[in-house]
Amino acid sequence: MFILGKLFSVTVVKGGFLRAKAIDQWTRELPIKAKRGDIVDKNGVLLAGSKGTYSIYVRPRCVTDIEGVISVLGKLFNLNQDKLREKLTKKVTSEIKIIGELEKSKVNELLDYELSGVYYSIDNTRVYPLGSALCQTLGYLSSDGTGQSGLEKYYDEYLKGVNGEIIYESDLTGTDLSQNATYLPATNGFNIQLTIDSEIQLICENQLARAVAEYSPKSAQVLVLEPSTGKILAMAQQPSYDLNEIPRDDMEYLLKVGRNSLILDSYEPGSTFKVITASANIEEYNRGNKKAFSPEYIFNSSRYRIVGGRKIKCWTTHANGKHANENLAMALNNSCNPIFVDIALSLGKSTMYSYIQNFNFGKPTGVDFQGEAIGMLVPEQAVTDGDLARIGFGQTIAVTPIQLASAVCAAVNGGNYYQP
Numbered sequence: 519m520f521i522l523g524k525l526f527s528v529t530v531v532k533g534g535f536l537r538a539k540a541i542d543q544w545t546r547e548l549p550i551k552a553k554r555g556d557i558v559d560k561n562g563v564l565l566a567g568s569k570g571t572y573s574i575y576v577r578p579r580c581v582t583d584i585e586g587v588i589s590v591l592g593k594l595f596n597l598n599q600d601k602l603r604e605k606l607t608k609k610v611t612s613e614i615k616i617i618g619e620l621e622k623s624k625v626n627e628l629l630d631y632e633l634s635g636v637y638y639s640i641d642n643t644r645v646y647p648l649g650s651a652l653c654q655t656l657g658y659l660s661s662d663g664t665g666q667s668g669l670e671k672y673y674d675e676y677l678k679g680v681n682g683e684i685i686y687e688s689d690l691t692g693t694d695l696s697q698n699a700t701y702l703p704a705t706n707g708f709n710i711q712l713t714i715d716s717e718i719q720l721i722c723e724n725q726l727a728r729a730v731a732e733y734s735p736k737s738a739q740v741l742v743l744e745p746s747t748g749k750i751l752a753m754a755q756q757p758s759y760d761l762n763e764i765p766r767d768d769m770e771y772l773l774k775v776g777r778n779s780l781i782l783d784s785y786e787p788g789s790t791f792k793v794i795t796a797s798a799n800i801e802e803y804n805r806g807n808k809k810a811f812s813p814e815y816i817f818n819s820s821r822y823r824i825v826g827g828r829k830i831k832c833w834t835t836h837a838n839g840k841h842a843n844e845n846l847a848m849a850l851n852n853s854c855n856p857i858f859v860d861i862a863l864s865l866g867k868s869t870m871y872s873y874i875q876n877f878n879f880g881k882p883t884g885v886d887f888q889g890e891a892i893g894m895l896v897p898e899q900a901v902t903d904g905d906l907a908r909i910g911f912g913q914t915i916a917v918t919p920i921q922l923a924s925a926v927c928a929a930v931n932g933g934n935y936y937q938p
């Protein structure tokens with residue numbers, strides 16, 4: 519709405535003034551392309567930016583001194599003058615690109631000659647100063663500069679800005695009267711500031727690289743959230759790729775290494791889910807629920823529980839006093855499966871499910887990212903005792919890492935769930 523309003527004011531209300539001013543500008547510059555906004559971290563460190571390089575164009579129709587243009591362009595940019603002449607006189611096209619990838623100083627030298635019919639434009643080459651760090655989150659652009667994945671895609675509307683426009687008047691035969699052009703300047707894209715802390719991000723990237731070198735896993739991920747706010751401080755993932763050298767010729771590989779598994783993929787959380795079961799127990803105990811266990815309660819030391827006729831075991835043997843005489847804190851510390859089976863079954867399906875839902879499992883977290891997965895919950899009415907027992911220690915349930923990390927933040931920050 520704002521943009522429409524502005525266009526209206528530019529073209530209609532201020533038409534006279536802008537036209538005079540615009541023609542002056544447009545005789546030098548073709549600044550039609552909007553500059554894409556930067557993406558920075560919480561401290562303003564640049565994560566994705568645009569390197570402004572310049573291209574030179576000639577609009578043959580507007581050249582008054584063709585030999586002068588050929589001579590200056592040839593000298594300044596080391597171009598063969600015969601070839602230039604051929605290029606500039608051969609065909610009537612509106613614009614002919616002479617050279618690109620120039621520094622601003624070189625363009626300034628050219629502007630000193632005040633050649634009519636010679637223009638420049640700013641090209642925005644996307645650069646990612648941290649290389650492969652955060653690549654699955656930042657995402658990449660298509661070769662024409664449109665956001666293709668990650669935040670580059672999610673925020674494309676804001677980042678891309680609005681290109682400018684040159685409106686030509688034409689005569690009755692459709693021929694441009696280029697002197698009578700109206701120039702609407704480009705509106706640059708918005709910058710976007712993330713909650714990511716690039717220092718923490720780089721620490722995570724380095725540690726992941728070390729872990730991968732040592733254990734050769736298929737993939738590895740780190741997610742860091744600030745529990746008191748839910749802000750995402752780091753999202754690191756291996757394998758990765760360099761955003762400055764996107765492997766576009768191997769799309770299958772790019773889709774694989776460019777996928778943000780922390781948001782897009784679900785998995786069985788296993789023992790990490792015991793934090794949630796323990797939280798449910800503590801909260802229920804504090805509320806006076808007699809089915810919850812007190813912090814001092816000593817659980818049965820057997821390695822097994824039989825649920826629905828099937829044996830559910832601890833991950834390790836309970837021989838030689840291991841995992842013996844555990845209270846809740848010790849059970850968490852030992853990651854002892856049967857204790858969490860006891861808790862889940864004692865609290866019961868409806869209480870467990872109310873916690874699972876309040877911790878936001880089975881729903882998107884709403885994080886700013888396209889295609890967030892929601893994980894998998896067995897519908898409450900279909901849950902058997904065997905399912906419930908396994909859910910207690912993180913099986914028979916699938917979650918995304920971002921769901922789990924956000925839930926754990928709520929478990930340790932006093933019970934406030936924040937959208938990451």
Ligand SMILES: [Zn+2]
Nearest residue numbers: 832841854855
């Ligand atoms: Zn155990």
